[in-house]
Amino acid sequence: MDIALLEKGHRFPPVSFVLDEAAVHRYLEAVEDAALPALCRVEGHDWAPPMAVAALALRGLMEAMGLPAGAVHASQEFEFRRPVAVGERLASRAWVAHRSQRSGWLALAVEMEATDEAGQAVLAGRASVLIPQ
Amino acid sequence: MRPGKSTSETWTVGRELPSLSKALTQEKIDGYARASGDFNPIHVDPAFAAATPFGGTIAHGMLLLAYLSEMLTEAFGRAWVSGGRLKVRFKGVARPGDTLTVRGKIERVQDEGWHLFAAVECVNQAGELLVTGDAEVGLP
Numbered sequence: 001m002d003i004a005l006l007e008k009g010h011r012f013p014p015v016s017f018v019l020d021e022a023a024v025h026r027y028l029e030a031v032e033d034a035a036l037p038a039l040c041r042v043e044g045h046d047w048a049p050p051m052a053v054a055a056l057a058l059r060g061l062m063e064a065m066g067l068p069a070g071a072v073h074a075s076q077e078f079e080f081r082r083p084v085a086v087g088e089r090l091a092s093r094a095w096v097a098h099r100s101q102r103s104g105w106l107a108l109a110v111e112m113e114a115t116d117e118a119g120q121a122v123l124a125g126r127a128s129v130l131i132p133q
Numbered sequence: 134m135r136p137g138k139s140t141s142e143t144w145t146v147g148r149e150l151p152s153l154s155k156a157l158t159q160e161k162i163d164g165y166a167r168a169s170g171d172f173n174p175i176h177v178d179p180a181f182a183a184a185t186p187f188g189g190t191i192a193h194g195m196l197l198l199a200y201l202s203e204m205l206t207e208a209f210g211r212a213w214v215s216g217g218r219l220k221v222r223f224k225g226v227a228r229p230g231d232t233l234t235v236r237g238k239i240e241r242v243q244d245e246g247w248h249l250f251a252a253v254e255c256v257n258q259a260g261e262l263l264v265t266g267d268a269e270v271g272l273p
Contacts, residue, residue, distance in 0.1 A: 023168070026164075026167060026168040027168040027169075029164060029168070030161070030164040030165040030167065030168035030169075030196075030199075031165065031168075031196065031199040031200070031203065032155065032161075033199065033202075033203045033206070047214070049202075049214070050202065050213075050214045050215075050217070051195070051198060051199045051202040052168075054195070054198075055168070055169040055171075055195050055199075056169070056170070058195065059169055059170045059171055062171065067173075069173060069174055069175055069181070069185075070175075070185065072223075073194040073195075073223055074222065074223055075220075075221060075222040075223060076194065076195075076198065076219075076220075076221055076223075077218075077219065077220040077221075078198075078218065078219050078220075079217075079218045079219075080213075080214065080215060080216055080217050080218075081216070082215060082216070083214060083215045
């Protein structure tokens, strides 16, 4: 995929992912978040940290985009719609919402949504990236 | 999830969120790369990063957002993790050796205190702004 050719409205192929227990453990170790484990384990249920869900949804998008190494993450929005259970299968979908060129940079805004197996949104977001040309 | 500890009486305009600081190392950046699957060489390859305009490795922007999220979790509990909104701009880069501080302040209160808007930011040890933005949360 040549990212320079992406037009507004382009839809990336959906990416399916699961945030399993090992992935949650790696995430909590990496971010050193002491508050999350107790908050995410309640009444016999284990919930995934919301920013871990966001990170995996974004990873799938970045891989689909094939961003060059010099790309810059300029801004980010997330809205957490509901908690996600550890082990729950999700699908992330993304599309180009805005495209512009200025001073040797290509600016892309990509909107994304992660949904559960019933098609209900658990996370929505928008990422803006600057790509050198 | 258990109810958050926040109540509508807890938060008033101008009140600061509980700030936190993190000492950033290359090991922590590498750990986040393994956790997130983002192995962009600008984050994990010092030789590659040295040849870029950044002059060295930089942290993932999402790692800084994880630190912001930790502060918001501490402040708002379940309300944050199950229904929060975060909108940020990346203004600078975080490097190994930096000490990062995330902080925030309530800017607006709606619905008789049940809906909160906070300004949030992440700065380095020199006070340079790395991330700035807004968080929104509805209390249960």
